[in-house]
Amino acid sequence: MNKHWWQEAVVYQVYPRSFQDTNDDGIGDLQGIIQHLDYIKNLGATVIWLNPIYRSPNDDNGYDIADYQAIMPEFGTMADFKQLLDAVHAHGMKLMMDLVVNHTSDEHRWFVEAKQSKTSPYHDYYIWRDAPAGQTPTNWRSEFGGSAWQYVPEVGQYYLHIFSKKQPDLNWQNPAVRQDIFSMMDWWCEQGIDGFRMDVINLISKPDTFVDDPTLADEAHGSSLAMVANGPHVHDYLKAMHQQVLSQHDLITVGETPAxxxxxxxxxxxxDRDELQMVFQFEHMGLDDDPVMGKWTDKKVPLLALKQTLSKWQTALNGRAWNSLYWNNHDQARAVSRFGNDAPEYRVLSAKMLANCLHNMQGTPYIYQGEELGMTNVAFDQISDYRDLDTLNAYHELVDLQHTVDDKTWIIHLGIWDMKSHLAGL
Known part of the structure; x- marks a missing residue:
């Protein structure tokens, strides 16, 4: 294999909302990141990955994008972004943007027009199916709970949303969708960015035929995400993306690929594939899943299973592809609390042990803000203190609807799962 700069990179993930607030509105901003570039560089990071900073109604903390080419006002302006980009480059680092193109916000102008009429040129930008009102096209469940289908009376159809109902899935079979996305990506590259982290990128190709999810037959909970993972045309789409955009720029790319x-x-x-450079895989993230509670559990990861899983990925990709290395991020619990021991006498030792393990494997390491400090999970006293959509939906299903656990037990579990750590503060 040829040697590439991104194989020797260390990526530091910044969740802008929680990183640094410079105008006292309680929300982190781009100027706050600029103020701490010396700190990030001194850690040894060479790439900064920003979680979404685009204009969004924030139903899912910015992963519901209403305008791909505008900055969320609470984070700053496009002038602030250009100042940040220039400052990152002046520090000898690179900037990677979050790319969310499996879905948009339902407030994106494409969807606003798509739901007005079947004859709208934007109607086919999304995935619609006919079914009588009250009878969904399939039994698919959203990753955030409930049906993955939402009825729109104006057109008498259901649209697909693998995540929130405010995140309608894009129809990548439509060439106009692909072209608009590639043009948007190229626009960001022309601004001078250095790469993309691609949100759930292996979900963009949906099945040619939609059938019921057989895994949900006897379950009151669960997700149908696996029904759309690694779909029939995903490699065609990514090869086209590589040919038209990625190969034209010197970029770092990593795709989030559940299942x-x-x-x-x-x-x-x-x-030799001409698609992506790395993926985020989830096999080691699922080792402590509970059959009933899913990831919302205080089970400990079995050490032997963890070693076997990490070794499996190191061995399988060696010489053929490149690993990404991570313990936690904005969707996962804090590494020290989950894989180590966050008791005062063990916290620092656990953090150092996990860091040594991560950085001594082959691959590009991704460090989540605060991980370098050995940060632990946070537990608030009541559910109303949380703002993460995944947390709130899981609470509604497991506590309110299914009564799987009581409220007190759930709060204990929330201490296990930090999730969107802007609520913990830095």
Missing amino acids: ASTEDAINYTGF
């Missing part, structure tokens, strides 16, 4: 195996990862990132 991906090592063979899937090689197909996405193999050195």
